[in-house]
Amino acid sequence: MFFHKQELQFKASPSKPDAVYARRLQEVLGGQYGEISVAMQYGFQAWNSHKPGKYRDLLFGIGAEEFGHVEMLAIMIAQLLEKAPVEQSEAAMAADPVLGAVIGGTDVQAAIVAGAGARPVDSNGNPWQGSYVTASGNLLADFTANANAEMQGRVQAARLFNMTDDKGVRDLLSFLIARDTMHQNQWLAAIAELQAEGTETLPVPSNFPINQEHREFSYEYINFSDGPAAAEGSWAAGPTPDGKGEFSYRDGPETSVPMPPPTQPDSRFFGT
Amino acid sequence: MFFHKQELQFKASPSKPDAVYARRLQEVLGGQYGEISVAMQYGFQAWNSHKPGKYRDLLFGIGAEEFGHVEMLAIMIAQLLEKAPVEQSEAAMAADPVLGAVIGGTDVQAAIVAGAGARPVDSNGNPWQGSYVTASGNLLADFTANANAEMQGRVQAARLFNMTDDKGVRDLLSFLIARDTMHQNQWLAAIAELQAEGTETLPVPSNFPINQEHREFSYEYINFSDGPAAAEGSWAAGPTPDGKGEFSYRDGPETSVPMPPPTQPDSRFFGT
Amino acid sequence: MFFHKQELQFKASPSKPDAVYARRLQEVLGGQYGEISVAMQYGFQAWNSHKPGKYRDLLFGIGAEEFGHVEMLAIMIAQLLEKAPVEQSEAAMAADPVLGAVIGGTDVQAAIVAGAGARPVDSNGNPWQGSYVTASGNLLADFTANANAEMQGRVQAARLFNMTDDKGVRDLLSFLIARDTMHQNQWLAAIAELQAEGTETLPVPSNFPINQEHREFSYEYINFSDGPAAAEGSWAAGPTPDGKGEFSYRDGPETSVPMPPPTQPDSRFFGT
Amino acid sequence: MFFHKQELQFKASPSKPDAVYARRLQEVLGGQYGEISVAMQYGFQAWNSHKPGKYRDLLFGIGAEEFGHVEMLAIMIAQLLEKAPVEQSEAAMAADPVLGAVIGGTDVQAAIVAGAGARPVDSNGNPWQGSYVTASGNLLADFTANANAEMQGRVQAARLFNMTDDKGVRDLLSFLIARDTMHQNQWLAAIAELQAEGTETLPVPSNFPINQEHREFSYEYINFSDGPAAAEGSWAAGPTPDGKGEFSYRDGPETSVPMPPPTQPDSRFFGT
Amino acid sequence: MFFHKQELQFKASPSKPDAVYARRLQEVLGGQYGEISVAMQYGFQAWNSHKPGKYRDLLFGIGAEEFGHVEMLAIMIAQLLEKAPVEQSEAAMAADPVLGAVIGGTDVQAAIVAGAGARPVDSNGNPWQGSYVTASGNLLADFTANANAEMQGRVQAARLFNMTDDKGVRDLLSFLIARDTMHQNQWLAAIAELQAEGTETLPVPSNFPINQEHREFSYEYINFSDGPAAAEGSWAAGPTPDGKGEFSYRDGPETSVPMPPPTQPDSRFFGT
Amino acid sequence: MFFHKQELQFKASPSKPDAVYARRLQEVLGGQYGEISVAMQYGFQAWNSHKPGKYRDLLFGIGAEEFGHVEMLAIMIAQLLEKAPVEQSEAAMAADPVLGAVIGGTDVQAAIVAGAGARPVDSNGNPWQGSYVTASGNLLADFTANANAEMQGRVQAARLFNMTDDKGVRDLLSFLIARDTMHQNQWLAAIAELQAEGTETLPVPSNFPINQEHREFSYEYINFSDGPAAAEGSWAAGPTPDGKGEFSYRDGPETSVPMPPPTQPDSRFFGT
């Protein structure tokens, strides 16, 4: 169950409205790596989890915070849009070049569809979608997805920080970036703990019997491009991170097999 | 530039056709974590990369292999569909319960749209989409996305392995799973190398000035749920993985701020 | 069957071209609540309807008009785009700030993809999609969806009216807004008639046996937030609109149940 | 801010697993009118609202409950999937016709992607999307959208009720259907209250100056189809629900205008 | 303007209901090459056309017929769904294997969402989308798209013809296939006429000054694969269809250029 | 198998960065008719093909080239974005009107999401999707789709050519346009060859028994609009392109049938 309180975790008001920036901020609300994505992702991972206790609690604990971040950004965006202009004729633009820029830079649907409101979309107006969510049921894989989400999210928030000089907006971003720092660290700690405990190890999924894979291909770097530096990295020689092999390097595949003959389906599929 | 050779990296023929399984296998061809996703993801990361040398070579080298995996799966799926039935009337189903199951379990578009061919869609028929791709320009974030993709992909392939007993299909999956093992290991090695070199460190992005975030919130686990085990993990106390702080734990937020007042946009947005 | 006549229901020509506005107008052509949506929605409701006579006739009668509205807007948009500029270099923009605004404000695909033509997309370029359509087979639910569509559509058209001062565009919008007024009124009249006749009543669907729902929860407002004014409305006390109960108010849930234990699926799903 | 409690508003466990039904139940979790839709819709309407007090409190109060409904359905679906089969070979299907039906009827991604878990998708596997949300800033329009959502949702839940005989599932649906009854009634009460107060009246939006629409077309039913019963309804004669006119009926348009001539854009768009 | 008549161009009733087939038939209603696609495509091409007269008349004339085909299929599908079962429990399936197959093969949303009605989706339940439409403003390109659409549509209808033995369904398909034959022929005739008149010639667009392309690459087949039969076709030697060159064949590119160095964007994008 | 070489088929560097143009160029990279579309389309057609030899070789040979075009455009776009501005405040725009235009005209996600990189999206930021691909298994239909794709692609590239005066960009476009010329010609040659050989003829699919269609409707132009020039074209009289009939013209349908009565599904679908 979720309970709502009409307060915010941190203040979320701009120094002054800025409809152009409102559009940009939609990215971290409704984009691939926005707050809706992490809120939903942690929620589905928790609801589907197979173990009671600390990992599930962690998912619920951070997940609920993220729903609050969705709210903070929505409220911030609504305030950034508060003075969004209605008149947007060419005459108005000719009279005021900045208005022209503003008009070009705002999300037109924020005005036409939402009447100067936030929306569950990204900065290009693409609606948020469920396929942004990863919840496989394997916690090591999923926590890696979570670490990635917090990294991508922090990169985006950091870029947005430098796209404005509004003190109020920057203040909120400073807060959200700090929380991304925390959550990055938490998922990385949980990734280490899963492995230290032996709950799940590399390669993921670790309970797939390793002899069911073609082990002769498991640690060989087959380079299908021609870059001369390809063999220099730690991924081309030495022990592998899963502790189960040694990397080797090969310049292209050693062997190959002929393509199977083309298929001949039922003639009533009317192929040629 | 890409050059194509009419050979395969590994044999990709089923022991016998199985249209129901063909649909399942579409997931690792055209799904969120299928081969099209990794091929495109590594490609865009390479094309956008800012450093010449080993990391870009690695992206190109694996990326080109993945395009070959796309091909292997497409060709396998076409063969699995080779005997897909055309007649699918209710009378036919009444006469043969297995046919009924087959009809229920196949992708109807494989027959109607592709004439028994593979398609760039997942196992539910959702078209592959560009928003599955992550390429932020930050290599530590992106390699974490890559490690996740290879983990999710290996989990899915392992599940698919147990959904069939066809020797030819299992043989291909054993090969692809081995390559997933390799690629998981490679991205994890590259993640370690980026940090060891100092090219990029935690928290990502590491060149965002850390004093621009509200550091008092950077290492505090604020639990917005009520799970009693929440505080037990290594993410609630002790040093943080980024080496820059100490985790602390708090049961809910210590402070909060009132919501800002509702916005009052131009009345010609006709809100209420 | 549909018959087409090469005339329009109302004049649809702008006083002069305006490519920036053309993009805005796409919203009411190909957006969530644009003319394509209502034309298709009324069509599917009619084709699926279970009763001959007045309700189906109403759906066909308005639906066919809406296809004509699609046409009027497409033709208006093509004319607004008639002088859309081809050259759009930075040099050109530096020489003419208004051009810059124009370039920023136009739909780039109107030029590149359609050669200065209308498209089945919204004002952000999102393609129209079938999931905008509601046609459940329950007329009281569906007519409520229709009333909503005409309200949202009229709100958007009213906003667009104030975003231009072009006499021709405003004239068309004045016409379309009048038709929205009519259609709002018609669906509301039909909603009343369905109930007055007893064809369908509240709660929808009314032929679901009401004793199959947990009636103790059917009229209780359980407030999961902390707003002090929550209990002031007519939704918190007094008779309910369906005429079958009395509203009551509760500050949060009275009882709750523990979460069921986590699931334990087959280990070959390789969860953790 | 949202706070999470690891309890449920009502019990949400099936009598026994049923993977086929799990897929069906996804519709009211992640479909167009599922719980994610209403949770998000009420959230965005609240965050964007322009008036403090009872209407915003109502949105927050119901919205937070809906997030809990999302959770209840996700947890129910995970339990329904708990015994989802891994082996799904044709041999297995031949041996057990029910298995064949099960395989045909389940969501293949629930197994391959989520390892027997719930997902933010509908019953056909289409990802939930932000374009299901309506939040225009006009409360009379938006509450009509909400009433529609609760009607459509209750219709779907009622259909699902009869698609199973599992006592646990039916019990949860009886609860959710009761809540839909409540929420339908609440939005209808709020719609009446908005008008009774004069906050917003018909036609929506009521603060658009009505003399800016072509009033001669505002109450005329122009029938573009040929149904003989078209003129029988209360929408064709008598006073209009907005109290501002009288319906009239016309069999097709009285007048029309010629199409404007085709457009002649810049020849460098390379049209013909 | 469109006028609707409550009659059909051809009879559209099945001999008996068949919910499994109803799902299949959705492909030619709401799929990529279904009737909605051609109706909308011809409509947008007409509304955007730059020439009055025969070509525009052709687009309007066929386009309006296609809207009627949408209607015929929707009505056929509703009838095929008329006896769609409500009870779909596992017990019911165990008692009746055909029911199991039926359940596996039907579109679950046809029941849950539409109450046994047609929907604007394809046979996998993907909503129809505006990006299926092609309308570039260049008639030779667009009529080629139209010829393709009628070919793909006829291939699909022919496949569907053999998936049923219902006389009523086959009768309708025989009619629609005949119309596809006609429309294929019409677009091919129009393609020839455009060129014969010189309105538009090859390569499309013909009014792009041909000396602005690198003519040395305009007729050379550079084979990036290794198929030995690649050079045998009429596309590798002899005069080109545009009448402006001679095909030549080359086994891979003759020359290439080095990749440009990686980019170095502003460091505040926080790349690595 | 695909092999990658770190060279380009043609030089792909702009004279100077231009972030506004970068967005435009995304259309021919990730749009409906961009290079990703043709690369994938030719790939899937090849993988699904039923005949060894020249047609399959042609698909592989061109397909692999197109993957290289994807790369060239991605690399060009990254360079165009190299100087994309980070600061984008309103103050900055007021000081520099061109900056305002730039900000309005760029793809905001290129900055926020990709850190000045190319993405698999079109010029409006819509992600590339698998439903852009056509691969039916019928080569005459599919090669017509390919000819259309190369025509649409060349039209778009020609439009883009005139939207810039950057010598480097124009040089690349001159190359790509030349290749479009070649590929248009090749698919048209292959279309002719398929028919000349008798591998596939008109109407497509030619192996559907023509007596299974209602031949009385196969060559009759039934004009559902009222354009007076409709009957003037070669599509209204004379021999048909398939060589199997004579066109005739009719002004609207000669006969029609009544609509079937509305359906009466199970009452537990709760329709009205």
Ligand SMILES: [Ca+2]
């Ligand atoms: Ca967050």
Ligand SMILES: [Ca+2]
């Ligand atoms: Ca792979």
Ligand SMILES: [Ca+2]
């Ligand atoms: Ca309308």
Ligand SMILES: [Ca+2]
């Ligand atoms: Ca609910």
Ligand SMILES: [Ca+2]
């Ligand atoms: Ca047709």
Ligand SMILES: [Ca+2]
């Ligand atoms: Ca190309």
